[in-house]
Amino acid sequence: MGCSMGSMGEGIQPTAPKAAGKAGKAGLDSSGRLAAIIAEHCVRRPAIPGDILVSGDLPEKVVGELAGQCRGWLYLNPDTDPAFCRQAIENGGCDLHVLPFKPGKDVTSLQIMQVIEEVRAMPRPLMIQCSSANRALIVMLLWLAEERGYSGASVEVLVKDLQLDTLKPEALSWLKMHLACLGKDGPLTSQAPEVRQLYEPESSTLTYLVHCPDTKEAVLIDPVLETKARDLSLIQQLGLRLKYVVNTHCHADHITSGSAIRQALPEVRTVISQSSGAKADVHIRDGDAVKFGNLSLEVRATPGHTDGCVCFILRVKTAIFAFTGDALLIRGCGRTDFQQGSARRLHENVHKHLFSLPGDTIVCPGHDYKGRSVSTIEEERRFNPRLIKPVEEFEKIMSELGLPYPAKIDAALPANLACGVQDDPYDSQSTATGSSH
Known part of the structure; x- marks a missing residue:
């Protein structure tokens, strides 16, 4: 049986691959x-x-x-x-x-x-x-x-x-x-048991539980208040010790559970970018490292969606993960029309700090609205319909999105500036000035 030929298109590449051939073989033909x-x-x-x-x-x-x-x-x-x-x-x-x-x-x-x-x-x-x-x-x-x-x-x-x-x-x-749906039970990929992806359907938020297998210390990235009980139950089931609740930015579409978790587990520390203007136990900047057990999250500042956005890069033995918040989504990106957003800065920072990562880096976004779980840097460099455009065209696209006012922003933003709960009594206890925490 044959197959339909169709167009080779952008996705079919006849040129030489990255992988090298074994001795005596030069790999896939690049001569045509x-x-x-x-x-x-x-x-x-x-x-x-x-x-x-x-x-x-x-x-x-x-x-x-x-x-x-x-x-x-x-x-x-x-x-x-x-x-x-x-x-x-x-x-x-x-x-x-x-x-x-x-x-x-x-x-x-x-x-x-x-x-x-x-x-x-x-x-x-x-x-x-x-x-x-x-x-x-x-x-x-x-x-x-x-x-x-x-x-x-x-x-x-x-x-x-x-x-x-x-x-x-x-x-x-x-x-x-x-294939699994969002929020599947178990590790995100069988090759990296360190990372689990959790899903909150109302705001389509993707939360990540990342732990060190050697020490059982863990961090929770971008958790949602409504799923606090689920997240804490999972942490207990897995026998983990939660060290940090980390937010990629000050969210406008949901309230973080950081403060509520901190009240339930006083030893936990909340973490957010110093540029976000939000309260937290630890404030981070570009180049810092959030350490837990034998692992660490490398902090990369990616303002543009908001002026306080950061992404976290995790390197384990079998994979590299980029937790991108709303800076880089699957075939998209976060809006840039509020919270001191800037389309030009977002374009610049995604290209500089994210698209420079290895192509097989697994992109773990903060949201997805179509049931998609992850992407890779190579996919987004090739196929992201907004961010592959020149910066001037990207700015025009973002200015013409015509998105509605975020439904929860009036409640979520002030609550998240107080690290999750309005009128939270505690103040920020420490501000990071070193390179790691």
């Missing part, structure tokens, strides 16, 4: 031959992740050419399939694995995890082959979702932006059914 193969045959190279090819059935000669460039080859049909070119793949020096996989109502979670583990373990560049490149894309996206914490809605927008034309609509529906 791969582009010719993609144009003529059912082969695709999605720009994300960039080191994986997917294909349908191919002539033996083409299989041999591609096997000469790939280090791994995952075949999703039975080895008795008449289109299987085992000899050509093995002659090309590929690490060949045959794992029949057919998504459907009878597929088990064990089978899904087995194929994900195959993709995770196999060398790059990797070819994933089936009959029409449909199941190959399903497998690639299952792996990406497991690695990065994508919800079904996150995968849906990625498929659209990458122009993955061999993925059938029914396959996308199956994927969305089998």
